Amino acid sequence: MGRYDSRQKRAILEAAVNVFAERGLEGATIRLVGQQAGSNSALIYYYFENKQKLFEEVIRMVFSDFLLALAGQSAPLENARARIDFLVNGIFDYYESRRTRMRLMMQVFNLHVDLLTKAIVKVFKQKEVLPLKILQEGIVRGEFRPFSPLPFWWSLLGMCIFNIQAEEIAVKLGRKKIYPGLPALPERKQQIVELILTGIGNPGKRLNGKT
DSSP: OOTTSOHHHHHHHHHHHHHHHHHHHHHOOHHHHHHHHTOOHHHHHHHOSSHHHHHHHHHHHHHHHHHHHHHHTOOOOOSHHHHHHHHHHHHHHHHHHOHHHHHHHHHHHHHOHHHHHHHHHHHHHHSOOHHHHHHHHHHHTTSBOSOOHHHHHHHHHHHHHHHHHHHHHHHHHOHHHHOTTOOOHHHHHHHHHHHHHHHHBOTTSOTTSOO
C-alpha cells in the first residue's frame, strides 16, 4: 500500500473536513485534526507537507465525493428542464445528506476560490465531470442556447450555495424577523430552475423537449 493510499490517511482527511468546516483554514490546526483523527501530528506531516497541503487535499476529496454522489443519482435526462432539475436537486441533496462537507465547500467557494480552482483542475484531469457532460449534451441536442458549460456550472453552483446560505442565516437569526418571505425549499429550488431555463433554454424548443 502506497504512502498516499492508507486507512490512516483517510481518517485524517475525514477529521480535517470537520475541523476546517468548523474553524476555517486560519483557525484550524494540525493538532486539532490529529485529536479528531486519533493520530499524532508527526503522522499527519508524513502524509501532508503542511496545513495548506492538507486543506487542498480535503477540498479535492470533498469535490470528488460530490461528483460521485451526483453520478449515483444519474438517470436518463430527456429535456432541458430534466437536466437543470437534476443538477439543482443534486446540489441540495448533497447538502441534506452531507452538511459538514457542503458547508466546507461553501466556505471554500466564498473565501478560497484559488485553492478550489487548483483542486478541481486536478479532479477534471482524472475523470469525466458529470455536470459538464449533462450541460454539453443539452447544447448538442439543441435544448440550450450555446454557452460554455464550465463557467455556467460555476454560476449554477454559486446560485444554489447562496440559497443554502440564506436559509442557514434565516434559521440562525430568526426566520420571521430576518426573512419573513423566504419560500420553502421546494419552491426555492423551482425558482432557481425557472430562472436558469429562462436564461439558457433554447426558445426553439419547449422546455419539456417538444418542438
